[in-house]
Amino acid sequence: MPARPPKRIYRAGALESWFQRLTAPWETLFTAEVLDRGRAWYRQGCVREMELTEGDAIIHGRVGERESYVVLEWPEGKLHVRASAVGEDEGRSLAVAGLYEIEELVAEEASPLPQDKRNAAKNSNGQPNGNGKSNGNGHAPATEAKAPPAPAPAANGAPCRQLILVLSVNDAGVALEAFWAKDKDARQPAFGKGAEGLELSAAEREKVIRLASLARRASFHFNSTRGCYMMEEWDKAPPFLRSELKNWHNYFTVETDPAINALTRGLRETELTGRAVAKGRGRLAFHWDLRIGDEWLTPEEARRLLRRGPGTSFLAGRGLVRLPPDQAELLADWHRVLDKRLSGGLPNYMLLSVFARDTGRVQVSPELQAWKDTLFKPDWSVDGLPPFLRPYQAHGVKWLRHLCECGCHGLLADEMGLGKTLQVLSLLEIHPMGDKPNLIVCPASVVPVWRHEVTRFFPHWKVEVLKAGHDFAEHRGPALWLASYTQLRRHKAILDKVEFGYAVLDEAQFIKNPEAKATQACLRLRARHRIALTGTPLENRPLDLWTLYRYLMPGLLGPRKLFETESLRDAAGQRDRLRRQIAPFLLRRTKREVAKELPNKIEMELACPLTDSQREEYARLAREGVGALGQDLAAAARERPLTLLTLLTRLRQACCDPALLPWMNSPIENSGKLSVLAERLEEVIAGGHKVVIFSQFVSLLRRTRALIEAKFPGLALWELTGQTLDREKPVDSFQTAAGAGIMLVSLRAGGTGITLHAADYVFLLDPWWNPAVEDQAIDRVHRLGQDRTVFVYRMIAVGTIEERIQRLKAEKRALFDRVVGDLADLTDIQGFFNSLGELVDLKGEVKQATTDTAENQETAPAESADARVDLEESLPFEDPINDAIAEGAPVVAEDSTPPA
Numbered sequence: 001m002p003a004r005p006p007k008r009i010y011r012a013g014a015l016e017s018w019f020q021r022l023t024a025p026w027e028t029l030f031t032a033e034v035l036d037r038g039r040a041w042y043r044q045g046c047v048r049e050m051e052l053t054e055g056d057a058i059i060h061g062r063v064g065e066r067e068s069y070v071v072l073e074w075p076e077g078k079l080h081v082r083a084s085a086v087g088e089d090e091g092r093s094l095a096v097a098g099l100y101e102i103e104e105l106v107a108e109e110a111s112p113l114p115q116d117k118r119n120a121a122k123n124s125n126g127q128p129n130g131n132g133k134s135n136g137n138g139h140a141p142a143t144e145a146k147a148p149p150a151p152a153p154a155a156n157g158a159p160c161r162q163l164i165l166v167l168s169v170n171d172a173g174v175a176l177e178a179f180w181a182k183d184k185d186a187r188q189p190a191f192g193k194g195a196e197g198l199e200l201s202a203a204e205r206e207k208v209i210r211l212a213s214l215a216r217r218a219s220f221h222f223n224s225t226r227g228c229y230m231m232e233e234w235d236k237a238p239p240f241l242r243s244e245l246k247n248w249h250n251y252f253t254v255e256t257d258p259a260i261n262a263l264t265r266g267l268r269e270t271e272l273t274g275r276a277v278a279k280g281r282g283r284l285a286f287h288w289d290l291r292i293g294d295e296w297l298t299p300e301e302a303r304r305l306l307r308r309g310p311g312t313s314f315l316a317g318r319g320l321v322r323l324p325p326d327q328a329e330l331l332a333d334w335h336r337v338l339d340k341r342l343s344g345g346l347p348n349y350m351l352l353s354v355f356a357r358d359t360g361r362v363q364v365s366p367e368l369q370a371w372k373d374t375l376f377k378p379d380w381s382v383d384g385l386p387p388f389l390r391p392y393q394a395h396g397v398k399w400l401r402h403l404c405e406c407g408c409h410g411l412l413a414d415e416m417g418l419g420k421t422l423q424v425l426s427l428l429e430i431h432p433m434g435d436k437p438n439l440i441v442c443p444a445s446v447v448p449v450w451r452h453e454v455t456r457f458f459p460h461w462k463v464e465v466l467k468a469g470h471d472f473a474e475h476r477g478p479a480l481w482l483a484s485y486t487q488l489r490r491h492k493a494i495l496d497k498v499e500f501g502y503a504v505l506d507e508a509q510f511i512k513n514p515e516a517k518a519t520q521a522c523l524r525l526r527a528r529h530r531i532a533l534t535g536t537p538l539e540n541r542p543l544d545l546w547t548l549y550r551y552l553m554p555g556l557l558g559p560r561k562l563f564e565t566e567s568l569r570d571a572a573g574q575r576d577r578l579r580r581q582i583a584p585f586l587l588r589r590t591k592r593e594v595a596k597e598l599p600n601k602i603e604m605e606l607a608c609p610l611t612d613s614q615r616e617e618y619a620r621l622a623r624e625g626v627g628a629l630g631q632d633l634a635a636a637a638r639e640r641p642l643t644l645l646t647l648l649t650r651l652r653q654a655c656c657d658p659a660l661l662p663w664m665n666s667p668i669e670n671s672g673k674l675s676v677l678a679e680r681l682e683e684v685i686a687g688g689h690k691v692v693i694f695s696q697f698v699s700l701l702r703r704t705r706a707l708i709e710a711k712f713p714g715l716a717l718w719e720l721t722g723q724t725l726d727r728e729k730p731v732d733s734f735q736t737a738a739g740a741g742i743m744l745v746s747l748r749a750g751g752t753g754i755t756l757h758a759a760d761y762v763f764l765l766d767p768w769w770n771p772a773v774e775d776q777a778i779d780r781v782h783r784l785g786q787d788r789t790v791f792v793y794r795m796i797a798v799g800t801i802e803e804r805i806q807r808l809k810a811e812k813r814a815l816f817d818r819v820v821g822d823l824a825d826l827t828d829i830q831g832f833f834n835s836l837g838e839l840v841d842l843k844g845e846v847k848q849a850t851t852d853t854a855e856n857q858e859t860a861p862a863e864s865a866d867a868r869v870d871l872e873e874s875l876p877f878e879d880p881i882n883d884a885i886a887e888g889a890p891v892v893a894e895d896s897t898p899p900a
Contacts, residue, residue, distance in 0.1 A: 006045075006060075008105060010052035017054040019106050019202075021074050022099070022209055029079055030096055034089055038096025039216075046094070047101050059098030063090055070095045100216065106206075107213035160203035163190065163211065165248070168257035169314055174237050176220055176229035178211060180204075181253075192227020210251055218244055234312040234320050237263045262319035267312060268292050270305070271361075272327045276351060278367035282407035283345030288331060292321060306331060349408050349553050352581050371406065375584055378402040384430045386457070389422070392594035396423040399587050400531065401431050409530040409552040411508070413588035416535040416776055417783030418595060421453050424504055424531060428480070429458055433501025433528055437472065437479045441522065442506035444484035448728060449754075450506070451482060466491060472498040485510050485518040492521040503527035508534040509772075511551060512544040514560065522551055535779075536772040537586075542567045542574075549582065556581055591782075601782045603792040605806070606676065610655070610797055613670040615842065617661065618654040618800060621647065622840045631835040644836075648801065651840055655797035656700050656766050673765060673795050674707050680763070680793065685712055685740045690759040694777050695766055696747040698722070704765070705744060716741035720754070727754065734758060747777055757786040764794045767802050771809040799843035804833065 027035060041047070041061070048067075049060040057072040070091050073080040083091020162181040167174060178190035190208070200208065215222075219236045220229040231237055241264050248254055275287045290297045290305065297305065301315055310328035315321050348371055351364070364372065382398045389397065396412060400423065403410040414420050428438055440450055447465060454461055464470075466483035471494055478501070483491075503525045505511065511519040530552050538544045546563045549556050557563055557578075566574045591598050610618065625647040629636040636644045653660035657671035668674055677693075684691055695701050698721050708717060716737055718730040721744075734743045735758045743756060747768060759781050768774050774794075782790040796802045833839040 006047045006101060007049040008052075009050070010105070011054070013054045014052035015106055018052060018057065018102050019206065019209065022103055022106065026079065026099060027096075030092060034092045035096055037089075037093040039100070041093060042097040042100040047097050050098055050101055050105075052102065052105075057098065057102060059094060059101070061094045061097065063094060068094065070098065072098065100213075103209055103213045104217070107210040160201050160207075162253055163204070163207045163251075164253045164255065165211070166255045166257070167245075167260050169259040169263070169316075171308075171314070172226075173230050173232040173234060173314075174220075174240075174260070174263070175226065176215060176231070178228070189227065191222070192224070207251065214244075214248060214251075234314065235267060237320070238266045259314075259316050262317060263314070265319040267320045267322055268318075269322045269324060270297070270327065272330065274362040275365075276362060276368050277365045278348075278371070279345045282348050284348055284350065284368055285345055286334070286350070288334070290323075292318060346555070347407060347553065349585075350555055352584065353556050353558065375406050375408070382430070386426050386429065388457070389426060390419070390594075392589055393419050393423050393426070396420075396587060396589075397426045397430070400424070400427045403585065404431060404529045408585055409532075411532045411534070411537060411548060411552060411582075411586045413534060413537050413586055415588070415590045416779035418589060418591065419784065420533045420535075421450060421506070422457065424502075424533065425453060425458060427531075428502060432478065435478050436499060436501035436528065437477065437481055438502040438504075439481045439483060439500045439525070439527070440504045440506060441483050441485060441488050443510065444486060445727065446506060447482050447484060452728075454480065485522075489518045489521045492517075492524060495521065495524045496526070498526070500525065500527040502529045502531060504531045504533065505551065506533045508532035508548055508551075509536050509544065512547050514543070514547045514550065519547065519551075535776070545578070545582070549585075553585065556585075595784060598782070598784065599786060599789045601778070601790045601792065603778075603794065606680070606793045606795045607798045608673045608676045608795050610800070611658075611670050611672050611675075613658050613666060614654055614672060614797075617658050617664065618651060619842050621650050621654060622837075622842055625651075625840060626837055629836055631837055633833055633836045633839060636836060647840070651801045652766060653697065655800045655802050656695075656697065657703055659703060660697060660699050668703060668707050671703070673797065674704065676795065677704070677763060677765070678707060678711055681708070681712070681742075684761050685715065685742075688740045689761050690734070690740060691742045691761045691763065692745055692756050692759045692781055693742060693763045693765060694745050694747045694774075695764075696768060697766065698746055700765055701744045701746065708742060717744070718742070719744045721746035722748070731756065745777070745780075747773065754780055755783060755785065756780045757783055760786075760788040760790050762790065762792045764792070767794060767796060767805045767809065769805060769808065774809075801840050803843075804839050808833075 030038070041063075046061045046063065047059060048062055051058045055073065058069055059072065060067070060069045062068075068091070069084050071082040072095055073082070081092050081095045083094070164179045164181055164187060166177045166179065168177070169175070179187035180190055182188050215229050218231065218240045219233055220231045222228075223230045231240070241260065245254065270290045270292055273289045273291070275289065277285050277287075279285050288302075290302045295318070297315075297318075301318075305313055305315065305321060305323055306328070308323075310323050310325040312320055312322045348368065351362075351368065351372060378398075380395070380398050380402075382401060385394050385397060396414070400410055400412065404427075412420050412423065414423075424440075442450060451463055451465070454463055462477070462479045464479050464481050466472075466481055466487045468487075468490070470491070472481065481500075488495075505522060511522050513519060532548050532552055534548075537548055543560075543564060546557050546560060550560075563574075629640060629644060629647070650661060656673055657666070657668075658664045659666040659668075659671070681691065693701070693704060695704070701719065701721065705717065705719065708715060716739070718734045718741065720727060720730050724730065730743070731754050734741060734756065737758075743759065745756075747764075757780075762778055762781050764774055764777075778790075778792055782792075794806075796806060
């Protein structure tokens with residue numbers, strides 16, 4: 001309805017003239033867009049004044065901030081609209097609003113009294129009083145305008161028939177049907193099919209116009225398909241039925257369907273309650289029930305409501321019912337997880353899933369409550385633990401066994417060097433799975449480590465290594481199988497043929513990409529118990545965690561799409577749910593917490609100035625790269641990722657040693673880093689210390705070897721890269737040799753599966769994108785068995801991309817600590833740099849900064865030994881590159897020239 005009634009001015013015969021015109025289907029003269037806008041303006045009260053004469057009407061209105069008017073003329077039965085100060089469509093829309101106002105006026109001024117009483121309502125001489133002008137409140141006084149003359153009967157002389165309105169309810173809303181009473185029992189539709197060829201008297205036309213006006217004011221709209229008026233906005237129905245409908249009885253005979261009465265109760269919201277019931281063998285059945293107040297909905301009513309989704313619906317006998325959006329979303333999420341893989345009941349751990357967002361709405365059976373109490377209040381008494389376990393390791397074994405007994409699967413996320421391997425082997429020893437084989441999946445470089453640990457602590461076990469041509473079925477019984485991720489992927493076709501007792505993923509961050517083939521192979525494993533081991537469960541993004549738990553406990557963290565959406569939409573809410581869901585299934589201890597006998601680790605950044613040759617080449621590469629790719633870093637990473645990766649690799653090579661660039665032939669003296677390294681090594685070697693030097697570029701390690709051999713002739717020197725076939729030989733020699741010595745290690749190839757705690761100095765020649773990779777390498781030296789303080793030097797070329805890498809690493813480290821440490825807000829690291837220039841431009845040199853950093857950081861190796869090539873880490877701002885690496889797509893390898 002309008003905000004206020006417009007001022008109305010009309011003359012004696014004007015109402016009858018416009019009454020006759022409005023009985024025609026005038027709405028068909030306007031487009032749908034014009035009609036919609038005109039209806040909206042009518043409801044908003046945009047019409048301020050209207051003046052009617054027998055021949056025309058002038059409509060004054062306010063359109064936006066402008067005052068305007070339109071003139072309506074109807075010569076020879078055709079409507080003409082002339083507008084002022086607005087466009088044609090706006091003028092016609094104002095005309096529509098005005099016509100609705102005229103309809104309302106005609107309906108109001110046409111008396112509902114019978115004809116004989118209507119005439120008596122006139123003044124004594126039958127003439128209008130006054131001059132037809134409006135009174136002060138904007139309406140013409142009842143005595144100022146003559147009521148419409150008595151309507152002429154139809155051509156056949158039929159009297160005015162009774163108009164019967166029938167109100168009913170259907171799925172679309174409240175339906176209003178109209179019928180003409182033909183005789184005592186017969187009725188004829190007033191609209192739609194069955195109403196063709198109707199002849200209406202003036203009095204009947206009056207009723208039709210009045211019905212149209214009243215229906216429009218009550219928010220009914222004519223539905224030509226149904227042939228009746230429809231009120232589709234459910235919230236408008238209760239006030240209409242309680243107040244406005246009473247006035248309709250003055251004009252029409254109104255009949256209501258019994259279901260209509262339920263609408264007068266108003267809108268009521270549903271309440272959702274879940275019921276979890278034990279089914280035995282660690283499974284449960286889950287049911288959702290809906291109620292309104294104290295009334296429980298029947299299953300059919302609940303299904304009908306759920307099919308309609310969130311919002312307001314009508315239920316017969318109950319009235320208007322609203323299913324709140326959060327309840328609808330909760331139910332939709334729950335049904336998405338009920339796929340064929342979970343048929344026959346759900347695992348008990350689903351009580352803690354993302355779908356149980358409000359535990360107060362879930363009723364748990366006594367059996368499940370007992371299971372839940374046991375999960376959170378375990379009995380830590382376990383017999384038969386190996387005596388060589390440290391106290392925290394013994395606790396880890398008890399924790400893993402407790403989860404097994406509860407039908408759950410755990411993520412052991414201890415910091416590198418705390419003995420995750422030994423804890424798992426001890427579990428397999430004290431809690432065997434009968435004759436079922438067990439499987440350990442790990443990077444190829446770590447397979448010998450597992451075999452060595454088994455031989456050392458449990459020599460009676462039978463160990464098999466999965467290789468080409470092997471089949472698990474060929475070796476029945478409780479053997480321990482060791483498989484690299486690559487070999488498991490190649491044997492994916494036979495995984496359905498065997499069920500393992502335990503399936504353990506070591507360095508489980510290898511499956512962080514849910515689309516990778518290795519991940520898909522791991523997800524196909526069938527095992528009674530599943531365990532994941534990694535010191536870095538989260539490297540880049542929260543989805544890393546989702547993938548790990550998709551392997552461990554499918555469904556626990558919900559569908560992937562929902563998880564990713566909530567990471568962006570409601571990070572804080574997701575944080576709280578993650579804490580509740582994974583806390584019972586994740587155990588993480590740091591060296592600082594449990595290995596207090598381990599000496600300190602001191603980390604420092606060692607600023608390395610660029611030589612003139614480096615500076616010149618770096619500036620040229622940066623300038624040409626920005627010119628070719630533009631400043632939009634995100635667009636470059638999305639549209640030309642390999643070209644961008646090539647540029648960044650070349651810039652990093654220039655920071656280390658210009659001789660690493662394929663087109664350069666430069667002496668060692670032109671490398672600022674190697675010069676600084678040589679100076680530092682003089683003091684370290686003179687003190688009799690052992691040193692480990694890491695780099696991701698094998699060619700840089702070769703240059704470093706040449707420098708050391710020239711500067712320190714006769715010094716013991718070892719090397720470990722992706723090309724090293726026998727990894728144990730140089731490691732054992734380095735560990736047992738007396739006196740000073742240096743081990744050169746490729747960062748990726750030597751970041752896992754080895755122990756180098758004979759050293760107490762570590763030099764990182766070039767920074768890596770991800771701090772976890774560096775930390776994993778450092779923990780080759782700083783681990784159990786180390787009895788000296790470990791000094792770590794990160795060599796950073798000042799003013800270059802390497803400094804920006806350090807900024808990024810600080811963000812990634814913070815992300816890891818928040819999510820895995822205290823599960824605080826998740827952070828999206830994409831888009832870290834605003835432009836390509838910000839990332840690669842050569843800045844002014846800064847003073848050397850030496851910064852002590854936290855001791856307890858985690859690491860993340862990548863599988864490379866099978867292919868014997870060290871792949872570049874993915875760009876931090878473009879996950880698809882990381883996915884391509886995981887799938888084996890062509891990327892930059894050590895010392896190779898990537899395609900431009």
